[in-house]
Amino acid sequence: MTVLLPLAVVVPLVGAALALVVSGSRPVQRAVSLVAVTASVGIAVALLVGVESDGTAAVQVGAWPAPLGITLVADLMASLFLLVSVLTVFFVLVFAIGQGADSRGIFHPCYLVLTAGVSASFLAGDLFNLFVAFEIMLIASYVLITLGATRAQVRSGMSYVVVNLTASTLFVTAVAFVYAATGTLNMADLVGRFAELPDPLRAAIGLVFLVVFGVKAAIFPLFGWLPDSYPTAPTSVTAVFAGLLTKVGVYAIIRTQTVFDLPELGGFVLVVAGLTMVIGVLGAIAQDDMKRILSFHIISQIGYMIMGLGLYSVAGLAGAVFYVVHQIPVKTVLFLVGGLVEHVGGSGALARVGGLLHRVPVVAVLFLLPALSLAGIPPFSGFVAKLALVDAGLSGREWVIVAISLAASILTLVSMTKIWSGLFWGEVTEPVRDGTGSLRSAHLMVAATAGAVVLTLAIAVAAGPLFELSERAAVELLDLSPYVEAVMDP
Amino acid sequence: MSDLGRPLGGDPSGVLDETVRVAVPIVLIASVFLLFAGHNAPGGGFIGGLVAGSAVFLRYISAGATAHGGVTRVPFEVLLGAGVLLSALTGVASLVAGDGFLEAWTFEEDLPVLGTVKFTATLPFDIGVYLVVLGLAVAVVASLGREADEDLAPVVEPDEVER
Numbered sequence: 001m002t003v004l005l006p007l008a009v010v011v012p013l014v015g016a017a018l019a020l021v022v023s024g025s026r027p028v029q030r031a032v033s034l035v036a037v038t039a040s041v042g043i044a045v046a047l048l049v050g051v052e053s054d055g056t057a058a059v060q061v062g063a064w065p066a067p068l069g070i071t072l073v074a075d076l077m078a079s080l081f082l083l084v085s086v087l088t089v090f091f092v093l094v095f096a097i098g099q100g101a102d103s104r105g106i107f108h109p110c111y112l113v114l115t116a117g118v119s120a121s122f123l124a125g126d127l128f129n130l131f132v133a134f135e136i137m138l139i140a141s142y143v144l145i146t147l148g149a150t151r152a153q154v155r156s157g158m159s160y161v162v163v164n165l166t167a168s169t170l171f172v173t174a175v176a177f178v179y180a181a182t183g184t185l186n187m188a189d190l191v192g193r194f195a196e197l198p199d200p201l202r203a204a205i206g207l208v209f210l211v212v213f214g215v216k217a218a219i220f221p222l223f224g225w226l227p228d229s230y231p232t233a234p235t236s237v238t239a240v241f242a243g244l245l246t247k248v249g250v251y252a253i254i255r256t257q258t259v260f261d262l263p264e265l266g267g268f269v270l271v272v273a274g275l276t277m278v279i280g281v282l283g284a285i286a287q288d289d290m291k292r293i294l295s296f297h298i299i300s301q302i303g304y305m306i307m308g309l310g311l312y313s314v315a316g317l318a319g320a321v322f323y324v325v326h327q328i329p330v331k332t333v334l335f336l337v338g339g340l341v342e343h344v345g346g347s348g349a350l351a352r353v354g355g356l357l358h359r360v361p362v363v364a365v366l367f368l369l370p371a372l373s374l375a376g377i378p379p380f381s382g383f384v385a386k387l388a389l390v391d392a393g394l395s396g397r398e399w400v401i402v403a404i405s406l407a408a409s410i411l412t413l414v415s416m417t418k419i420w421s422g423l424f425w426g427e428v429t430e431p432v433r434d435g436t437g438s439l440r441s442a443h444l445m446v447a448a449t450a451g452a453v454v455l456t457l458a459i460a461v462a463a464g465p466l467f468e469l470s471e472r473a474a475v476e477l478l479d480l481s482p483y484v485e486a487v488m489d490p
Numbered sequence: 491m492s493d494l495g496r497p498l499g500g501d502p503s504g505v506l507d508e509t510v511r512v513a514v515p516i517v518l519i520a521s522v523f524l525l526f527a528g529h530n531a532p533g534g535g536f537i538g539g540l541v542a543g544s545a546v547f548l549r550y551i552s553a554g555a556t557a558h559g560g561v562t563r564v565p566f567e568v569l570l571g572a573g574v575l576l577s578a579l580t581g582v583a584s585l586v587a588g589d590g591f592l593e594a595w596t597f598e599e600d601l602p603v604l605g606t607v608k609f610t611a612t613l614p615f616d617i618g619v620y621l622v623v624l625g626l627a628v629a630v631v632a633s634l635g636r637e638a639d640e641d642l643a644p645v646v647e648p649d650e651v652e653r
Contacts, residue, residue: 006581006591014578020571061581063590105567 098444217249346435350422539623569625
């Protein structure tokens with residue numbers, strides 16, 4: 001099974017290389033991309049099945065023993081996230097092909113490099129390789145976010161690049177701190193050595209990493225770049241960014257904070273979580289364009305995942321893990337629907353488009369299901385995720401954050417209603433600009449969106465076993481001895 | 491503007507062009523030397539690739555973006571793709587052989603004529619890196635350089651044409 005770990009990174013990378021070589025022919029490129037992503041899905045499924053039955057798997061690349069070599073580790077959290085991510089990547093790829101977003105030869109290579117970067121981030125077993133994986137992912141994202149090269153894209157792309165480069169610089173600096181303090185970067189090796197450091201130093205390093213990944217995950221007050229840059233990119237790019245990139249940031253926060261084992265930061269993390277939820281959702285309510293509303297919701301939802309970490313209990317972390325699993329496809333599918341709305345109506349502005357329920361009822365249904373899930377209405381996956389967090393909050397006696405999270409989900413429902421009444425109800429408007437007014441030429445886009453909706457529903461149906469897996473993942477996070485054992489003495 | 495260099499977008503300068511013609515093969519040989527030396531001395535795929543890239547830039551300075559064929563006619567997409575492919579497949583090859591991913595192996599044999607030949611799995615990996623860096627240089631010249639040439643090309647005034 002350990003063969004699967006490097007393959008999860010190398011397969012999309014080889015796909016990217018092939019897609020570059022054949023960049024003259026779009027059909028061949030599409031075939032290469034689809035094969036590579038499908039293979040990645042297969043690898044991720046096999047990895048999850050293997051990790052579920054045999055426990056954490058680790059591999060030393062190049063057979064250099066840990067802590068010196070490059071370590072790849074797959075525990076339950078990493079393999080769960082990996083599977084949901086590559087499934088989402090698959091549906092967005094189909095959507096992008098249907099939309100013709102891949103008209104530039106560089107799209108497929110960058111998209112596959114992004115996939116490789118995301119996989120590598122989940123599987124990285126030491127902090128420096130986590131940095132490298134983040135950079136692979138981000139450099140591909142820099143190209144994708146400015147792909148159309150319009151004035152607005154280049155302007156917001158610049159701030160995206162500058163913010164991320166700044167965070168990356170801080171990331172390397174923080175990695176240097178850890179190395180100076182402990183003499184190792186391998187996370188399994190760190191577990192024991194970090195605990196020996198004086199408390200203030202541990203807390204300081206933990207906080208620096210919280211800031212680094214807080215920028216990537218867009219938590220309060222480091223989120224300013226996100227609603228500025230995401231809406232301008234092409235739909236399929238925004239969809240995959242919205243689903244994956246911030247969640248990789250959340251993954252890195254959970255991973256590093258549990259390796260550092262800093263429950264004393266829990267109270268601070270909860271404050272940040274509450275503020276992230278509230279500010280994000282208030283920002284969403286103030287917007288009047290579908291993609292902008294959804295972009296602010298990304299931020300608000302990150303607050304919930306951080307809340308699970310702040311509780312620092314098995315129940316809280318299980319809630320956080322399940323929340324990420326639910327959120328990756330739900331967020332992506334909402335952006336895909338945003339793309340369909342723009343395809344039909346020519347714009348995502350609530351004031352300019354209306355009556356889509358009559359014009360394209362399919363799109364209305366595809367929006368409604370994930371939107372209700374996002375707001376946490378039973379029986380959708382968002383309800384299970386929020387229930388788990390609220391339950392964990394109650395048993396941790398953190399009444400304030402529970403109240404805030406409930407209030408924020410009511411406000412989420414309000415802004416989903418706003419999109420619904422603005423775009424789908426009301427007068428049927430004529431399409432503006434290049435809106436087509438129908439779905440006649442968008443069968444593949446609709447199919448991809450529907451596939452992603454089915455994925456979100458499947459998560460709701462399988463909520464029981466999935467939550468059980470999340471709980472086991474949370475147990476592994478709080479007791480890292482199986483993780484350490486898998487890496488240090490295989 | 492000096493007579494020695496080619497102003498961006500301007501005509502090639504004979505002196506510079508001839509010097510570069512002589513220099514490019516030497517630079518390329520040096521880059522290959524560095525590539526092979528890299529196994530246990532300063533050098534390697536990245537450094538070798540940079541030096542080969544400098545040959546591409548020399549050609550660009552002397553003759554412009556369209557003349558990069560003096561170093562390679564292979565499009566940068568192919569160079570980049572082939573490089574990544576070669577490096578990644580080196581890693582996969584060790585997997586297929588039953589070792590760990592990217593695990594290095596050595597081949598040492600006495601061959602007729604050549605004498606003792608030593609060959610390690612890091613070599614194809616390094617050649618891949620070399621190709622990627624070279625491809626990057628070609629890409630820079632092809633995308634940025636061509637545009638700079640077009641933007642800065644001397645504008646021929648209509649009245650000059652009449653005269």
